[in-house]
Amino acid sequence: MTTNETILSKLKENFGEKITNPDLQYGILSVSTDHEHIIKVLQFLRDDQELQFGFLTDLCGLHYPHRDHKFEVVYHLHSFRNNIRLRVKLPLHGDAPHAPTATGLWSSANWMERETYDFFGIIFEGHPNLKRILNVDEMTIFPLRKEYPLEDNTRKDKNDELFGRDPKLIRADL
Amino acid sequence: METSVETPPRKVNVAEAPEGHTGEGFFATKLDKVIGLARKNSIWPLPFATSCCGIEFMATMASHYDFARFGSERVSFSPRQADLLMVMGTIAKKMGPILKQVYEQMAEPRWVVAVGACASSGGIFDTYSVLQGIDQIIPVDVYVPGCPPRPEQIIDGLMKIQDLVHNESLRRRNSPEYKALLESYGIKTMDN
Ligand code: SF4
Numbered sequence A: 001m002t003t004n005e006t007i008l009s010k011l012k013e014n015f016g017e018k019i020t021n022p023d024l025q026y027g028i029l030s031v032s033t034d035h036e037h038i039i040k041v042l043q044f045l046r047d048d049q050e051l052q053f054g055f056l057t058d059l060c061g062l063h064y065p066h067r068d069h070k071f072e073v074v075y076h077l078h079s080f081r082n083n084i085r086l087r088v089k090l091p092l093h094g095d096a097p098h099a100p101t102a103t104g105l106w107s108s109a110n111w112m113e114r115e116t117y118d119f120f121g122i123i124f125e126g127h128p129n130l131k132r133i134l135n136v137d138e139m140t141i142f143p144l145r146k147e148y149p150l151e152d153n154t155r156k157d158k159n160d161e162l163f164g165r166d167p168k169l170i171r172a173d174l
Numbered sequence B: 001m002e003t004s005v006e007t008p009p010r011k012v013n014v015a016e017a018p019e020g021h022t023g024e025g026f027f028a029t030k031l032d033k034v035i036g037l038a039r040k041n042s043i044w045p046l047p048f049a050t051s052c053c054g055i056e057f058m059a060t061m062a063s064h065y066d067f068a069r070f071g072s073e074r075v076s077f078s079p080r081q082a083d084l085l086m087v088m089g090t091i092a093k094k095m096g097p098i099l100k101q102v103y104e105q106m107a108e109p110r111w112v113v114a115v116g117a118c119a120s121s122g123g124i125f126d127t128y129s130v131l132q133g134i135d136q137i138i139p140v141d142v143y144v145p146g147c148p149p150r151p152e153q154i155i156d157g158l159m160k161i162q163d164l165v166h167n168e169s170l171r172r173r174n175s176p177e178y179k180a181l182l183e184s185y186g187i188k189t190m191d192n
Helices: A004-018 A038-047 A109-120 B031-040 B052-061 B096-105 B116-121 B151-167 B176-184
Strands: A020-025 A028-032 A055-063 A071-079 A084-092 A098-100 A123-125 B021-023 B026-028 B045-049 B084-088 B111-115 B142-144
Touching: A004 A020, A004 A028, A004 A038, A004 A084, A038 A071, A038 A084, A038 A098, A055 A109, A084 A098, A109 A123, B031 B151, B045 B052, B045 B096, B052 B084, B052 B111, B052 B116, B052 B151, B084 B096, B084 B116, B111 B116, B111 B151, B116 B142, B142 B151
Parallel strands: A028 A084, A098 A123, B045 B084, B084 B111, B111 B142
Antiparallel strands: A020 A028, A055 A071, A071 A084, B021 B026
């Protein structure tokens, strides 16, 4: 039976030092890797005879304004054959972070990467059509980055105190 | 033995005739009163329903609340044949241009009612992706508050629209004020 331990030892065996931060949350293993190895790791997970992580459940972005690696892309994989899930994380440097596209492995990554670009401004190198997918095309910001307020900025009739909000906190201070 | 059941006389509501002069075989009144009366009782609504408030409109339209009593049984899904645009639900910013186009396709005279907190002000969705009230892109005649409003409130909104329609001057749509209003929304008027 494939367990979290076998997944981790297989990854370590093939990628050694490049697999970092193994962590177990809610029974799901998560590991991190770097820009150079992410596609190789994903391909290995997908094509390995035993693991067979054939399904990309989700691909999303994260913003940690206070960390060294401010951005992160998280790949959620599912092996139907073994009924086991796995998270692979890719921490990214800089304010205009780049990640390699996974569209070569899963066609479904196409829209997910567009969404991640739309909301976090993470640029997926090699993506066939990297443009906004959910927000209006005229939008100039990446709204889920923490420096942008969640509230609509066209609104002038709201007294923040009455809504229980501290105006100073609306712009997350970075 | 025979039993007879008496049925009470049926009351039929008819629209009240406008004031005027009656004589033998004629009735004289003002043209805009007659037109107001006719328009008021045959408003064709275009339901632009995007979320929960739209469900409330379905109840309003159905037999229990019976929107048809107000002469609005003919729901028009073509903007070109509609008199009243009923916007019910959250309008995302991406939906904004579509709503505006629907409004532009409607022929004059046209009225707009914003049903529910979302259409009126963005409602609970004070967020970057939601239009904070449809009056940012098209002029609105009546706002119906509530999240969602009950069918009675939607009907009340329609009756307010009926009042507006009834009393509107025939020249209003040609007035410079009205043109200025449309121009402030960047909507083309018939002259240009
Ligand atoms: S006002 Fe409330 S009920 Fe109506 S569309 Fe908005 S959230 Fe839904």
